[in-house]
Each structure stands twice: as C-alpha cells, then as structure tokens.
Amino acid sequence: MTLHFRIATIVGPGLLGGSLGMALKANGLAGKVYGVGHRQATLDKALELGAIDRGFLDPVEPARDSELIVICTPAGTVAQFLDVLRPVCAPTCILTDVASTKAAICAHAAATWPPPIRFIGSHPMAGSEKFGPEHARPDLYQGCVTVVQAGASLDPAARGAVVGLWRALGSEVIDLPPDLHDRLVAQTSHLPHVVAAAVAQLAASAGHFETVRKLVGKGFQDVTRIADSRPEIWRDICLTNRENILTALEGLSGRLEEARAALEQGDGDALERYFRQGNTGRREVLGE
Amino acid sequence: MTLHFRIATIVGPGLLGGSLGMALKANGLAGKVYGVGHRQATLDKALELGAIDRGFLDPVEPARDSELIVICTPAGTVAQFLDVLRPVCAPTCILTDVASTKAAICAHAAATWPPPIRFIGSHPMAGSEKFGPEHARPDLYQGCVTVVQAGASLDPAARGAVVGLWRALGSEVIDLPPDLHDRLVAQTSHLPHVVAAAVAQLAASAGHFETVRKLVGKGFQDVTRIADSRPEIWRDICLTNRENILTALEGLSGRLEEARAALEQGDGDALERYFRQGNTGRREVLGE
Numbered sequence: 001m002t003l004h005f006r007i008a009t010i011v012g013p014g015l016l017g018g019s020l021g022m023a024l025k026a027n028g029l030a031g032k033v034y035g036v037g038h039r040q041a042t043l044d045k046a047l048e049l050g051a052i053d054r055g056f057l058d059p060v061e062p063a064r065d066s067e068l069i070v071i072c073t074p075a076g077t078v079a080q081f082l083d084v085l086r087p088v089c090a091p092t093c094i095l096t097d098v099a100s101t102k103a104a105i106c107a108h109a110a111a112t113w114p115p116p117i118r119f120i121g122s123h124p125m126a127g128s129e130k131f132g133p134e135h136a137r138p139d140l141y142q143g144c145v146t147v148v149q150a151g152a153s154l155d156p157a158a159r160g161a162v163v164g165l166w167r168a169l170g171s172e173v174i175d176l177p178p179d180l181h182d183r184l185v186a187q188t189s190h191l192p193h194v195v196a197a198a199v200a201q202l203a204a205s206a207g208h209f210e211t212v213r214k215l216v217g218k219g220f221q222d223v224t225r226i227a228d229s230r231p232e233i234w235r236d237i238c239l240t241n242r243e244n245i246l247t248a249l250e251g252l253s254g255r256l257e258e259a260r261a262a263l264e265q266g267d268g269d270a271l272e273r274y275f276r277q278g279n280t281g282r283r284e285v286l287g288e
Numbered sequence: 289m290t291l292h293f294r295i296a297t298i299v300g301p302g303l304l305g306g307s308l309g310m311a312l313k314a315n316g317l318a319g320k321v322y323g324v325g326h327r328q329a330t331l332d333k334a335l336e337l338g339a340i341d342r343g344f345l346d347p348v349e350p351a352r353d354s355e356l357i358v359i360c361t362p363a364g365t366v367a368q369f370l371d372v373l374r375p376v377c378a379p380t381c382i383l384t385d386v387a388s389t390k391a392a393i394c395a396h397a398a399a400t401w402p403p404p405i406r407f408i409g410s411h412p413m414a415g416s417e418k419f420g421p422e423h424a425r426p427d428l429y430q431g432c433v434t435v436v437q438a439g440a441s442l443d444p445a446a447r448g449a450v451v452g453l454w455r456a457l458g459s460e461v462i463d464l465p466p467d468l469h470d471r472l473v474a475q476t477s478h479l480p481h482v483v484a485a486a487v488a489q490l491a492a493s494a495g496h497f498e499t500v501r502k503l504v505g506k507g508f509q510d511v512t513r514i515a516d517s518r519p520e521i522w523r524d525i526c527l528t529n530r531e532n533i534l535t536a537l538e539g540l541s542g543r544l545e546e547a548r549a550a551l552e553q554g555d556g557d558a559l560e561r562y563f564r565q566g567n568t569g570r571r572e573v574l575g576e
Contacts, residue, residue, distance in 0.1 A: 076556075125505050145502045174502055187494045188504045192487055192511040197566025198543040199483060202536065203475045204569035213575045214433045214462055216476045217413050220573070222510040223480040227570045231563035238559045242551050248490065249548050253541070255486040260537050263530050268364075271526045275519035278485025281492035282515045285508070287501045 003164045005068040005094075009034040010052060011059060011081055013042065016098045016127055017072030018051035018136030023169045025050070026138040034062035046133040063089045068096075068165070070122075075099035076236030079108040082119060086112065094158045095119040096165075100185065100233075101240040102178035106149055116155035120162040121178060123147040123185075124171055131230055142170035150175035186244035188285075191252060193226050193234055194245065200227035291452045293356040293382075297322040298340060299347060299369055301330065304386045304415055305360030306339035306424030311457045313338070314426040322350035334421040351377045356384075356453070358410075363387035364524035367396040370407060374400065382446045383407040384453075388473065388521075389528040390466035394437050404443035408450040409466060411435040411473075412459055419518055430458035438463035474532035476573075479540060481514050481522055482533065488515035 008030040010017040017035070024030040035052030036059045037043045043055030056062050063069060063085045071081045078097045082105075085095065095118055099105055102121045109119040126144040146166040148159070163173050176184075203220065206212060238245055262270035282288075296312055298305040301323040312318040323340030324347045325331045331343030344350050351357060351373045359369045366385045370393075373383065383406055387393055390409045397407040414432040434454040436447070451461050464472075491508065494500060526533055550558035570576075 125503065147503070172502070174499065176499065180496070180499075184494055184496060184500055184503055187491045188500060188508050191490070192508055193563075194544070194547050195483055195487060196511060197563050197569075198540055198547065199480055200566045200569035200573065201543050202479065202539045202569075204572045205539065206472055206475045208468070208472060209572060209575070211462065211464065211468075212472055212476060212573055214460070215413065215435070215472055216573055219514045220476050220480055222513050223484055224566075224570045224573075225510050226507045227563075227566035229563065229567075231560045231567065234563040235556050235560040238547075238551055239554060239556055242554060246548065246551050249544060249551070251490045251493065252486055253544065255489050256482070256537060256541065259482050259486065259526075260534065263526055263534050263537070266527060266530060268523050268527055272519045272523040275481075275485050275515075275517065275522045278488045278512075278515035279517075279519065281485075281488035281490075282512045284492045284497060285488065285500055285504055285512075287497070 003029055003161065003168055004031070005029060005066070006031045007034060007062070007066045008032070008068040008070070009036060009059070009062040009066040010070050010072055011036045012072035013037060013046035013052050013133055014072065015131045015133070015135050016124070016140070017070070018046050018049065018133035019126075019138065019140035020070055020072065020098070021046065021051035022049070022136055022138035023141055027168055029165065029168055030068070034066065036062055042133060049133055049136060051133055051136050059084055060088050063093070066090070066093055068094050071095070071097040074233050074236040075101045075105065075240045078105045082109055083112065093118065094161050096122045096162045098122055098124055099240075100189070100237050101182055102147070102149060103182045104240040106151070106178040110153060115153040116158075117153050118155045118158040120154055120159050121149035122162060122166065123181065124166065139170070141166065144171050146171040146173050147176050147181050148173050150177050182241050183244045186241055186248045190237055190241055190245045191248040193229060194249065195252065196224050196227040200224040291317055291449065291456055292319070293317060293354070294319045295322060295350070295354045296320070296356040296358070297324060297347070297350040297354040298358050298360055299324045300360040301325060301334035301340050301421055302360065303419045303421070303423050304412070304428070305358070306334050306337065306421035307414075307426065307428035308358055308360065308386070309334065309339035310337070310424055310426035311429055315456055317453065317456055318356070322354065324350055330421060334424075337421055337424060339421055339424050347372055348376050351381070354378070354381055356382050359383070359385040362521050362524040363389045363393065363528045366393045370397055371400065381406065382449050384410045384450045386410055386412055387528075388477070388525050389470055390435070390437060391470045392528040394439070394466040398441060403441040404446075405441050406443045406446040408442055408447050409437035410450060410454065411469065412454065427458070429454065432459050434459040434461050435464050435469050436461050438465050470529050471532045474529055474536045478525055478529055478533050479536040481517060482537065483540065484512050484515040488512040
C-alpha cells in the first residue's frame with residue numbers, strides 16, 4: 001500500500017506541527033501541506049521554513065480540500081477544532097492529533113462523531129522544552145514512540161492510515177486505549193513535570209542567588225530541566241488529565257511521607273531502603 | 289607559596305578519594321599518597337590504578353606520618369574517623385573531608401578539637417551516581433565548585449592550605465558557614481534526590497512494564513537520573529542534614545498542594561501560573 005495524501009492540513013504549525021509538515025514533504029507523503037494558525041507570524045515562519053505550502057487563518061477552506069488533517073494545538077483546544085472541522089471536512093478525510101493526553105479528546109470525538117470514527121488520536125513522544133516552527137525539523141519523529149488510539153468504533157482504514165503515517169516517519173507505534181495511555185503517562189511524564197516545577201520554585205525561594213547559582217550541579221539541572229516547559233501546554237495537559245495526575249500526586253505524597261517519617265525518626269535503615277527502592281524502581285522502569 | 293605535602297592520606301579511596309589521590313600526584317602536591325580503607329579489595333584497586341602508593345586497613349600508622357589527611361567516607365562516618373585520627377596525627381597535620389553535609393561534621397570537630405582547629409570541612413561538588421576507585425580520574429575536581437568551611441576557631445594556615453589545595457586541583461572555592469551550606473544544598477541537591485527516588489518508585493508501581501518502558505522519554509530519565517545514587521551515601525546525607533531536608537520537604541509539599549488544589553478545581557489560570565513559576569524559578573536559580 002502506498003500512503004499518500006493529496007492535501008494534508010496541519011492545524012498549529014509549531015514545533016510538532018511544523019516538523020510534521022516538513023516530514024510529510026520530505027517523505028513524499030503529501031502533495032501539498034496546508035497550515036492553519038491564529039497568528040499570521042507563525043504561518044509566515046512556517047512558510048519560510050518550508051514546513052507548509054500555504055497558510056490559512058480559518059480552517060474551513062483547507063479542511064474541505066484535505067485528505068488528512070492533523071491537529072497540533074495544545075490538548076485543551078483539540079476538541080474545539082474537531083467541532084469546527086467535523087461538519088466541513090470531506091467524508092473520507094482522516095483526522096488525528098499529537099496531544100499528550102488522549103482520553104478527553106477521544107471521548108469527545110466518540111461523543112460527537114457517528115461511528116466509524118475517522119478521528120484517531122495520536123501521541124508522538126517527541127519534542128522538547130523548545131517550541132515554535134523555528135525549532136521544527138523533518139526528522140523530529142524519527143526513532144520516537146507514537147501511541148495510537150486503540151478501541152472499538154474507529155474506522156479501520158483511517159486507523160491503518162494513521163499507524164502507517166507515523167511508521168513512515170520513522171516512529172515506533174504502540175496501540176493503547178486512551179484511558180490506559182493517560183494513566184501511565186500521568187506517572188511517567190505529567191507528574192514529573194509537576195514535581196520539577198515545584199523543585200525549581202522551591203530552590204528559587206531560598207534566596208542567596210549568587211551562592212545558589214554556584215551550588216547547583218548537574219543533578220539539579222537534570223531534575224528541573226522540564227520545569228522549563230511551556231506553561232500553557234502544561235495547563236492544558238493538567239486540565240485534560242486531572243484525575244490521573246491527582247492520583248499520581250497522591251501516590252507521590254505517600255512516598256514522600258515515608259521519607260519524611262524516616263527523616264523525622266532518624267531511621268537510617270528506612271532511609272537506605274527508601275533510596276534503594278528508588279534505584280530498583282528506575283531500573284525496572286527503564287529495563288536496565 | 290608552594291603547596292606540597294610530604295605524605296597525604298586519603299581515608300576511603302573510592303570515586304572521590306581515589307580521584308583526589310590521582311590529582312594530588314598528577315599535580316605534584318604530594319610526595320606519597322597513602323590510602324586507608326576497610327576493604328583490601330578497594331585498596332588493591334586504588335593501588336593498581338595509581339590512586340594511592342600504599343594501602344592500610346588501620347588509619348593510625350599513616351595518620352602519624354601525614355601532613356594532610358582527607359576523609360572521603362560517607363558523611364555519617366567522618367566524625368568517627370576524626371575521633372580516631374585526632375589523638376594520633378601530628379600537631380601540624382591538616383585535615384579535611386569531602387562529605388556533602390557540613391554542619392554536623394564541623395560541629396563535631398569544634399566540640400572535640402581544641403582551637404585553633406586544623407580540620408577544615410570541604411564539599412567539592414564533583415562526582416556522579418558512579419562509585420568506587422575504578423571510576424576515579426585525576427581531573428574529577430577540575431572546574432567544579434568546592435565549598436570550604438568558613439568560621440571562627442579555624443587555624444588560618446590550615447584553612448589557607450585547604451583552600452589552596454582545591455584551587456590547585458582546578459576547583460573554584462567558595463567560603464560558606466556550614467549551617468548556610470547545609471540549608472542551601474538541602475534545596476538544590478538533597479531534596480531533588482529524595483524527590484527523584486519517589487518519582488522512580490511511583491512509576492515502577494504502575495505495572496505494565498513493557499509499555500511503560502516505551503513511554504518513558506528523556507524527561508523521566510533526566511528527572512530520575514539521580515535516583516540511581518548510592519543508598520548508603522544518601523542515608524548518611526539525610527541523617528546528617530535532617531532538619532534542613534525536613535524543612536525543604538515541607539516547602540515542597542506546600543507547592544505540590546498548590547498544584548493539587550488547582551487540579552482539583554480545574555483552575556487553568558492557577559495551573560498556568562504554577563508552571564510559569566517553575567520556568568522563572570529555574571531561570572533565577574541557574575542565572576539564565
């Protein structure tokens with residue numbers, strides 16, 4: 001099977017969307033790539049970098065002509081775009097997204113789209129704390145893992161095309177139901193982001209900046225690197241994965257309470273056990 | 289002034305101690321380097337690697353002959369070694385250590401040593417989650433920051449020699465009173481280690497290892513890298529900096545509680561503000 005979309009539209013041609021546009025063109029997967037953005041400057045930048053061939057401030061015209069639409073906006077606005085696109089896109093158009101949370105978005109699609117649903121949620125685990133089309137690159141998805149929504153009511157051909165799309169861009173695809181995806185990434189990604197922000201805030205509250213700056217080493221830098229991520233992206237991720245992040249926070253509090261109790265009691269054995277469980281936990285998760 | 293010690297003794301020639309032995313020799317700062325360890329295998333390894341010239345299981349003989357003694361054992365055992373060394377070392381011998389906590393150790397020295405005290409606490413911020421003489425290298429201290437104890441009752445010549453020693457090894461020296469040192473590193477280093485262990489433990493508790501392994505990205509790996517540190521070292525650091533780490537944990541809990549409340553209420557503005565404070569906090573601390 002050859003995967004080729006005559007016209008593909010990227011809604012939100014930033015780091016992820018712009019990279020996708022470049023990758024679609026570099027891999028011959030799309031004839032034309034349209035970009036939809038609410039800021040002309042972002043569209044101009046994406047055009048200049050060759051991430052898109054044409055820019056639109058309104059999604060209706062490009063949606064009508066597209067065989068593929070990928071929504072690359074923050075998690076909180078994907079559902080709104082689906083509502084705008086559903087009545088105008090062609091009956092064979094395939095839709096997906098790249099948001100870091102899946103359950104709320106996929107549930108919205110299921111509630112509003114008559115089956116078989118041609119929106120198939122995706123979460124390519126690529127990107128960084130950088131953002132904007134100026135950081136886009138055609139190989140961003142090369143070697144990353146992309147979760148593709150699994151579940152009933154999805155159009156099998158659309159699902160096959162979305163899986164094929166990510167594989168064609170060099171991504172390893174794993175199939176997960178949206179609920180399980182969100183529960184697991186709450187622990188592997190969302191909670192770490194919440195925690196990194198707290199650690200960074202706390203260190204800044206100590207004052208003595210000139211001295212603290214010299215005391216912070218690689219450990220602090222690594223633990224807090226993701227505290228440099230975009231607030232509006234993480235606000236949306238939190239709002240669309242509230243329950244799972246709350247559960248993860250509760251689990252974390254329980255573990256920190258163990259450490260606190262051991263410290264308070266000066267219990268060396270308990271402290272050693274606590275750090276050893278950190279060793280083994282990390283190795284189990286990373287498979288080392 | 290030329291800094292040269294006829295005989296220098298390293299108590300605990302592991303990663304930090306072994307590197308120090310190599311660096312003393314590479315920089316012509318010591319005639320002979322003796323190593324004291326409680327395991328013959330470690331001493332043999334340090335000898336083989338040229339980190340020390342002679343190994344001893346008992347500290348008394350090398351202490352008697354040394355002009356410099358550096359205690360490179362975990363924080364919890366430095367005070368005990370000081371008690372063993374004080375009655376046997378020469379009246380002009382200079383002593384220091386490399387432990388990550390300073391207040392308890394320096395207070396012990398002050399309580400047991402008649403002033404002017406020739407033990408000057410040091411904390412070179414070098415090393416990694418690796419350990420053992422096999423990872424030692426002569427340039428470990430090159431470019432790192434070393435905190436050297438500041439305070440009354442210290443022998444000025446001894447303090448000058450310890451400062452000169454670290455500078456000669458390529459380290460930037462900053463002077464801090466032990467209490468302030470411990471309070472600041474509780475936030476920049478010790479709390480992050482406690483938190484990284486909790487995040488790693490929690491992710492491991494989610495099960496679904498085969499899937500989780502594919503979902504963890506650079507973010508998780510960076511946040512939890514220091515969860516791979518040695519439990520017995522971190523037990524000792526916690527036990528010798530209990531109050532400050534407890535205070536830092538309390539501060540962290542307060543911030544996580546803010547995130548929890550914002551999540552529970554679905555308060556997007558508060559969540560965005562929370563992550564933005566993470567951005568600014570990190571940049572303030574790192575001076576970016």
